[in-house]
Structures are given as C-alpha cells and as structure tokens.
Amino acid sequence: MGAEKMDRIGSLPEEVLSHILSFLTTKEAAITSILSKRWRNLFTLVPNLDIDDSVFLNPEEGKRERDGILQSFMDFVDRVLALQGDTPIKKFSLKCKTGIDTDRVNRWIRNALQRGVTSLELVLDFPRHGDDSYMYLLPVEMFVSTKLVELSLRSDFGVDWWRGGTNTFLPMLKTLTFESKWILLCDDLEVFLSAFPLLEEFYMADIAWPETDESVSSQSLRKLTIHACGFEDFQNPMSISFDTPNLVYLAYSDYVAADYPKVNLPNLAEALLDFKVTGHQIDLIREPDDEDEVSLRLGNVWKLISGLRNVNKLFISAETLEVSCYFPKRQMFLK
Template sequence: MSDCENEKRLKKCDSFQREDKISNLPEAVLCHILSLLSTKEAVRTSILGTKWKDLWAVIPNLEFDFKSMYHPHGIYSDSKEKLNKFMNFVERGLILRDGLNIQKFAISCFEIYDFPYIYAWISNVITCNIQEIDIQLSVHPYAQLPWSLLTCRTLVTLKLSGRFVLNVPSSIHLPSLKILHLRSLIYLDDVSIEKLFSSCPVLERSGRSKERLGQRTILHCFCAIAKKIIFTNLPHLVEADIDVQRPRMSDVDSSTFAKRVHNLLPRISNVKFLLLSTHTLQVLGYYHGYNIPKFHNLVHLKLGVDRHHAWRLLPNLLVNSPNLEVLLFEEGLVHVENLDDYYPEFSSMLLEVPACVVVHLKAIEIYKLVGTKDELKLIQYFVKNATVLEKLTIRCHCLNVVWNIRDKLLTFRDELRKSSWGSSSCQLKFII
C-alpha cells in the first residue's frame, strides 16, 4: 500500500473519530440508552470518553451485585481487596448521584462487615424519591435498619434479606408500599410486626421470610407467628407465600402451634396466589379442630408435599377455594428419598366433588412423580372430575434413571391415558 493510500486511510479514521455521533447525542438520550443496560454494563461505557466517564451514575436504576462484578464464574480470590473496591464503587455511585431521583436501588453482597456504610447508603437513597429497594446482605454482626426506611412515602417495593434487626419506631407509615419481601430478619417483639403490617395500607404481596424472636427461630413465612396472632386483615394482599416450621426446641406443643398458623389464614383469605410449603402442610395437619377459611379470590394454589397426613387437608382446601383454576404440586405427591420409603395411603377424596374441580380447574402440574399407586389414585380422581381441565403436566422424578424405574413410569402413563377423563380437550404432557 502506497504512502498516499495510507495517508487517506488515516484521514478517514480521524474523520470518523471526530464524527462520534453517539457521544454527541443529548445527555438525556445517552442516559436513556444506558438505562437499558445493567449497572455493570453501563459502567463499562466509561472508557468511551470524557463525556461517558460518570454518566452511568445517573441512570434510574442502581444495581450492585458483588458476585457478578468480581466473581462472575464463582471463583473467589482476594475477596477482601475486591470487597473494598466494591464498597468504594457503590459509595462513588451515590456521591455522583448527588440527590437525583432513583427508581431502584439494589445491592447484593455475601460479606459486608462495615455496616455503617450500608446504613448511610440506605439513608441516602431514601432521600431520592426511591420506589424500589432490594438489599441482600450477610452483615456481621446483626445490624439495625434506619428508621427513615419505614417512613418512606415513595417506596413501592421493599425486599430485605439479611441479619437485620427490625426495630419499628412509634411513627411508621409506608403509604405506597405494595410489595414486601422479608427474609432472615429479627423482630424484637410482636408489636413491631403488627406496626409494620398495619402501616402498609395498600400492601398487595408479601414474600417468604425467615424471622427470629430473640435467638429463637419461629417460622419461615411472610410474617411471624409468636404467642398470638395480632395482625389485622390484609384486604389488598394478592400473593402469599407461607413457609412455617415449628422450632425443634419449642416449648409449644404441635397442636397449639398449628392453631396459631390456622389463625393466620383468615387474614390472608383475599389472596389470588397462595403457596403452602411442605412444612406448612405438616404444621396445619396437626390441628384437627379448625376449618380452612374461604378463599373466594384464589385462582392459583401451589402446594409442597404432605409427608405425614396423607393429603387430609386437600379436600378442605379445594372445597374452600371455589374459583381455583391452577393447582401445582411443586414437591410431588409423595415424599421419597429412596424407593424403599413407605408411602402412606391417600385419604379418600370427597364423594361430592368440590365445585372448583368441576367448574374452574384448568391446569394441574405435578413434579417428582415416582409411579406409585397412590399417585395414580389421586391423579385419576382429578382427571375424572375436572370437566374443564385444559392441561395436565406431569414431570417425573429426576432420579428415575438412577432408580431404574423408567418402564414403571411408562406403564403409569399408559394406565393414566386409559383412565376415565371428564375433559375431552385436556392435553397430557408427561415428562420422563
């Protein structure tokens, strides 16, 4: 290539660099472009030039994930040094923000020891008309959240996971909060829990949490079961995820503890989506003198596996969910760790079929099938009586190859197909 051609090529490159049309766009447009990226990707644009250097800090969502930023492949090394870099990075991002509105602030880190920084960051974002806060930390030792978090008028979504002490102030009000997820928090007393829920007038969804009272684990669920239920009703709640386990060292007998959990159900009876975990079904089964409340709005019910009570609660749940459309057994129909396990007989279902099964039930999904007669018995009950059923999905246990039960499962599928079906249009999806 001649010197003349080289010169022309260099001039063309130089002209292209001078005509950086993207960088010349208005800052508002550039910010919108960056808002479509993750915080990690937005930060990488800093190398594009002076104009881009700190532009990432003014995007609506600030999301800081220590693992994805410094250990994307799960290999941890020099974690203390990188942790310091991570904290400095978060600090710089909030300083550059300088009071501008923030739509979402999310931070996830497996080990932060300097909690005063976290306290300051939360206090900072609360002043920026924040709408969503998602904090996942393993702070050491336990740390108290700033009271200002519980008086944030703009907050719509609050997700907290970590060893935080929730000491609720006397004046608390979260008028805009619709979604609340709490996990592994410590409540100092029952009054704090009552204040929290009663101060969220438009709460629509609560997520699973794990709470402690003092040093005693009392449940896994979206609220606490202590000496008594003191919650008022939650009429705006749309989704509830209940995972309750009685402490092994509890001084409360199983029946009394189960009664407390039962007392919670009427307060969430307006939900549309409900999950009752394996532990919850076990606890509820210990109390024999209580009827399930009516869940008139419930359309989607997700259940764990009833290990000990042979699905004795299932008929009651179906009768009291008259508009149920989707039924999901996410842990299977029988609890099995090996094929020598004892399978309890299912309780006999009602002769008078629940209205939801006949009129509304459209989809059933079952996981971890192992091909027992008990499983076939219950599934046949549903397919016979569910006259509007559109889809039945069955996923066999992932260890079916190890246990060498593939032929057994194929036989199960064939027997099910030959069963009496109330719906002529139902599609069976059988996954081995």
C-alpha cells in the same frame, strides 16, 4: 465503521444514553466514563443503581488482597453517590456480604431513600457476632418511606425488620419480598401487614414460623406466596388464618398447622399447595395417645382446602396427597 457507530450512539440525547446505561451494573456504567469527555459524567444521570460487591470480590489474578478490595468497593460506592448528588433515583439494588461496614451500608440506603427511590432490593449477608446478641439493623428511615413501591429483602443470616421500626408505615408499598430463615418481627403478622395498606404481592421464602397463632390479613393483597422451611425438631405451626378477600393467587408450602381457624378466600382463582408433616405428627399417627388428638392435629387442614372452593386451578403436590392419607375419611370430602 466502528468509530462511526460509536459517534452515532454518542450523538443520542442524554436521556436516551442514561436509559441505556440503566441496564448495566453501576460498575459497568461507570467504566463508560473513559470513552470520551461527553461520557464522563453520563453514568451519574442513570436512575437505577445496581451495586454488587461480588463484582469486586472476584478480581482478576494479581489484584489486591480481600481487605483492600472491600475498601475499594466501599470507596467506589461513596464516590458514585457523591457524584450523583440529589438526582432522583428509581431503583436501588445493593448486594453486600461479610466485611462491609454496616454503618456505610445504612448510609447508602438512606441516600437512596432521600432521593425518592421507589424500588429497593437488598441482599445483605452480615452474620451475627459470636454471642448471637447482635443482628444487623436496617435504617429506621426505611420503615416510614412514602415513596417505596417495591421492597425486597434477602439474607442467609437474618433480617431484624421491626426493631426500631414499631411505627412502620409504608403507604405506597405494593410488592414485598422476604427470603430469610430469620425475620424478627416485634408484632404478629396481622399487625405487620396492616402497615402496608396498598400491598398487592407478598412473597416469603425460607421462613420458619414462630410458635404462635398467625393471621395473614389484608384487604388489598392479590398474590401471596409462602414457602416455609420449618425445622424438624420443632412442633408444627400453631394456627394460621387467611383473611384475604381479594386474593387471586396463593402458593403455600408448609408443615401442616394444628388449625386453620379462619379461611376467607372468596376470589381465589389459582392455588398451589404443598403440605408436609413433622416428625411429631408422624409419631402421633403411628402411636396416637387417642384418635381425637390425631384428628385435631391433622384433620383441620381441610378447613383450608374447603376455603378454596372457588378456584379455577388447583395444584396439589404428591407429598400433600400422601399427607391426606392420614386424615379421617369423614374429613376427606370438600363441603
């Protein structure tokens, strides 16, 4: 019965089989090549590649040492890409950590871009060198792709997005995800977002703002999520503006900024707010130099909240309510 079921599966069209294999990791899909002669090269037709070095770095007992495993992983990826040739690819997911040759990583990414990848997920944890002068650089070709629709970047050690990419323009990008404490941008956020004219979803997590004035400005953006971790030893953000007239969803977790000079959110339907105060702000509250300074550094949060007047759903964290207790009473009413 088992053989009959296998025969039934094996008799399916190649397009169906390759679609089934697309739900597996690339290593699992490659293993199916031993099933029979017909399956030998089917995995090379899979339009999705899911490459994860942890599959190799958690081997069964008795396997080779780490260096040998890393080399085996890199050779495996090279072979897979060589076997696939220039067949089109839809999604490329790459998860790599310390020890992988970054030049080869960039070659793999370029390969996916040249084959018209539309969804690119990169989880790359390459630490800086001891002098902090080096950070892994993404390939320049990624900054000018005319095919990318979804892009996700995650790293514990940082992403140098903009270096070498000052001419960035991704005309088809609709979803952008950042999860990293260190994201180096050559220009401010407003200029950065202008490189994505069709962007609809922007997700930033575990980020720390630079000590500058920032503006989230986009005519196309519909969903925005900001989870800023910040650093207790730093001042709170300088100022943050929101000029996103078509935004319908906002999730915003951050330290209270000194000011929110522009809040243009006329179509916002749902908002989640989670504000915190820095140690410096608490010191001002406990021992203010003068009352106006406290008002300036805390009261301006109501400029943002007043801009949410059209929302249907508003979720406010308990910490945000606690922060609101610091505000002067005259600023605690929405206008």
